[in-house]
Each structure stands twice: as C-alpha cells, then as structure tokens.
Amino acid sequence: MNRISLASIALVIAGAAVVPRSLDAQTFHVVASNIGGDGGTDYLTAEPGTGRVFVSRGTHVMVVDGQSGKVLGDIPDTPRTHGIALVAKYGHGFITNGGDSTVTMFDLKSLAVVRKIRVDVGGLDGIMFDEPDQRIVLTNHSKPIGTVVTLDPKSGDVMGKAELEDDGPEGAASNGRGQIYVNNEGKNTIQVVDVKSMKAIASWPLAPCEGPTGIAYDRATDRIFAGCGKTSVVVNGTSGKVVATIANGDGVDALGWDPSQKLIYIPAGRDSSVTVVHQDSPDKYTVVATVSTMRGAKTIAVDPVRHIAYLFQPEYAPAPAGAPPGPGGRPPHGPVIASRFFAITH
16 A cells, blocks of 8 residues: 655654653654545544554545555545544444534444434534543534533433533543543633533643643543643643643644553644653653654544554645635645555554
8 A cells, every 4th residue: 555664754762861761772663654535634543452543534434454554444424524433342433523513323343324413512523432431522613612512322322511611622531530621722721521510610721832632631640631732731630730841843633642651642733743752750751752744644543552653644736726715714725646644653
C-alpha cells in the first residue's frame, strides 16, 4: 500500500541530558501508508490490541489494519462524520454524524449497521466510551449552548443530557468516580459533569492554555492532560489546578495517552509534528521527541496494548481558480490525491 519509511525525517530523542533514564534507549519511528479512499477527516480511533484503526472520512468510516495500512472494511452513510467510539463488551461501535444529527451504531465484528440513533441537540462532534459509568459520551457543538449527551452502550438509547457554558465543547474523559471532564475550546475551561445528575458542577480555567481540544485522564496520578495550541496543560483532577505546562506545536485537535508507557502524544496540524511527552511524576513532564508527520495531521489515536500511535490526513490537489471557501470559511482545496496514514512506534 505504498508504505514509505519516514524514520529518517523524524526528529527522535531530543537529547540525552533531558531524557528520563527509562527512555534512554528509545527512538520514535514513523511509517506512512497511502490507504486510498475519498473524503476529509476528523477523528480516528484505535481498537486496543487488535491492530484495527477506524478512520473518519466525511461520509464514511474506513477500517484499516494499522500495521500494513490495508483497508479491512468500510462503514457507509455517515454524513459529516466526526468521531468513533468502540465498546468491546457489547460488540458495538458508535459514529457521530453532524450532517443529519445521528449516531451510527454498528456491529464491531461484521461492521454492519445496527441502528441510526437520532440526537436532536445538533452539532454532533466528539464521542468517547466512559467505561466506568457504562456510557457513550457525546460532546456537541449545539446552539445556543454546547451539550453532553449520553447513550446506553448496549441498546444505543439516549440516557441523559447536560448543558455546558460553551458552544464549542471538544474532548471528554471520565475519571472513574462518576464525573466527566469536558474541554471547552471557546472558554478555555474544563467543565466537570456529574454523570448521575447530568449537571455541570464545576468550571476550571486552563490558562495559559488556549483552545483546549484533546483530553485524557490518568487515574493513577489523578491528572488531566488537555491538548492546547502551543502550550498544553496538566490539571489536578480533584482541585482543578493547573500543575504543569507542556510546549508543543500549533494546530492541536486531539491528544493521545499511553498509561503503561507514561507517554502523551500531542499532534500539531499547522506544524506537521507530534510532540511526545513522558510523565516523570504527577507534576513533572519531559518532551522526549518531536516527530514529523504532515501539515493538517491534527488528531491522533493510541493503541495502549500495542503502544502505537496513529494519525491520518488527506493530501489535496490545489484548489481550482475561483473555488468557494470550504466549511467554516476554511481555504478551498482540490480533490484528494493521497490519503496518508501514519503509525508511530518506539
């Protein structure tokens, strides 16, 4: 599948003087594949341990073998798709479709669609599986105010809705204590949502973070990692206090966390890079690598079993003269000429 080794252009370990002893022998390598297919992208999701990666493509979701780049399957009819959540316990996957305000529920084994779930708030975007509370969590750019909606992972039925302070909620993470943390991109805050009451019970400012998007939570240290433009932050999951900052590239839209390796992956679409950060202690973090990818690659998925991080970004031809702006006023572009899938190993 046109696999290209990019290890030579990856900027691996930043220097022995700043690398924790446990990482002295590690280097980070990138392999790129052209997986084909059409459509833009937003999030991708790695299925832990199986090697399968689910990649959003605007109107469909591609299922890719992360090691070879081979396309294993495709889930159609997902208009303006954003994210994918997987629930191994019930054999179900869930896809958010902003175009028709539905969630596609599919069978993990066959990839067949089980049902389309109507979610009337609109603005469907992020999605994650809250395993401790057994909820599918949707973060929605609904108007006039953002919302969190939860679904039953077995039936797909809507369970509850919480209102937020910002119409631009992005990533969400569960703390395993009945609370969900939500990044608000516009307000530069994390809100804490109580799962039982479905009420926002706290709002924490994230300065110096601007535009928080990706999020992950480490239960072992009670720390939240919020991916932000140029300066990401680490937050105490109980007090809401910012306890550390991380310098990274610009254009962040997701964040990956490998808990057993204690590695955070922060992709930067404008800087064509992924910043890899080691958690030395709850409040101390060291950048151990800056890995080159391509412009636009801003979301990421980590397989915490195989310890591989994945990114995806289409490559476009130049826009024809006089082409109108894209969605949201983005610059226009031509057709997809390559579909770049990246795997980062170490």
